[in-house]
Structure formats: C-alpha cells, structure tokens
Amino acid sequence: AAILERNGNALANSARRLEVVRNCISYVFENKMLEAKKLFPAVLRAMKGRAARQCLTQELHLHVQQNRAVLDHQQFDFVIRMMNCCLQDCTAMDEHGVAAALLPLVTAFCRKLSPGITQFAYSCVQEHV
Numbered sequence: 001a002a003i004l005e006r007n008g009n010a011l012a013n014s015a016r017r018l019e020v021v022r023n024c025i026s027y028v029f030e031n032k033m034l035e036a037k038k039l040f041p042a043v044l045r046a047m048k049g050r051a052a053r054q055c056l057t058q059e060l061h062l063h064v065q066q067n068r069a070v071l072d073h074q075q076f077d078f079v080i081r082m083m084n085c086c087l088q089d090c091t092a093m094d095e096h097g098v099a100a101a102l103l104p105l106v107t108a109f110c111r112k113l114s115p116g117i118t119q120f121a122y123s124c125v126q127e128h129v
Contacts, residue, residue, distance in 0.1 A: 014049070014051060017042075017045075017046040017049060017051070017052050018046075018051060018052060018055045020039055020042045020043055020046055021043050021046055021052050021055045021056055021059065022055065022059055023035075023039060024036050024039040024040060024042075024043045024078075024082075025056070025059045025060065025063070025082075026059075027039065028075050028078045028079065029063050029068055029075065031072070031074075031075065033074050033075075033078075036078055040078070040081075043082060043085075044081075044082075044085050047082070047085045047086050047088075047089045048089055050091075050097075050098070053086045053089065053090065053098045054097065054098060054101070056082055056083075056086050057086075057098055057101035057102055057105065058101075060079070060083075060105050060109070061101070061104075061105065064104075064105060064108045064109070069108040069109050069110060070110055070111065070112065071109060071110070071111050072111065073111055075111075076109070076110075076111040076119075076121075079109055079121065080121055080124045080125065083102060083105070083106065083121060083124075083125050084124070084125055086098065086102065087099060087102065087125060102125075105121065106120065106121040106122040106125055107120060107121075107122055108120075108121075109121040
C-alpha cells in the first residue's frame with residue numbers, strides 16, 4: 001500500500017509539473033506576462049525532469065504550427081530562458097530526443113530588433129554542447 005501511495009504521489013507531482021509548464025507557455029503566448037513570471041521558477045525546477053523538457057518542446061511546436069513564431073521582446077526572453085534551461089538540464093540520453101526537437105524551434109522563433117533586423121532563437125542558445 002505504501003509503494004502504491006508513493007507512486008501515486010509521484011505521478012500526481014509529475015502531472016502538476018507538466019501542467020505548470022503548459023500553463024506558463026500559454027501565458028507567454030497570450031501575453032499574460034505577470035502570470036508567466038509567477039510560474040517561471042516552478043517551470044525552471046520542472047526542467048530537471050525529462051518529461052517536462054519533452055512537454056516544453058511539444059508545446060512550443062504547437063505554437064510554431066499556429067504561426068506564432070514572431071515574438072515581442074518579453075515573450076522572446078521567456079522562451080529563450082526556458083530553452084536554455086531545457087538544454088542545460090539535458091543529458092546524453094536527451095541528445096537525440098529533446099535537443100533534436102529543439103533544433104527546428106530555435107530556427108523558427110524570432111523577434112524583430114529593428115526594421116530589417118531579426119534575431120532568431122538559435123543565436124541565444126548556440127553555446128550549449
């Protein structure tokens with residue numbers, strides 16, 4: 001009974017972490033930055049787990065498919081910080097999964113710095129091994 005209870009708690013905690021990641025990304029893309037800022041520390045902690053890193057890539061991919069890849073400065077900063085944290089916590093096992101899933105995303109997300117000058121996400125995450 002104790003083992004089942006412990007496993008049930010672990011699954012509930014994992015589900016909560018994934019929900020926090022999803023909510024934070026939704027807030028960023030809905031431009032609800034105050035709400036995103038409140039959840040951000042929990043998202044960064046959640047990135048320690050592979051499921052949360054996979055969730056991040058899946059959620060960001062959904063927004064690219066909706067043609068929401070050109071971000072304002074605050075949105076771009078939040079997305080970059082999440083990507084950097086995700087890559088920082090990646091292990092060798094994630095190299096062909098999470099890191100590979102981020103590659104098309106870092107070439108899609110961008111922000112306009114000035115007329116004719118666009119900064120893509122890859123310029124901010126390229127230092128990761």
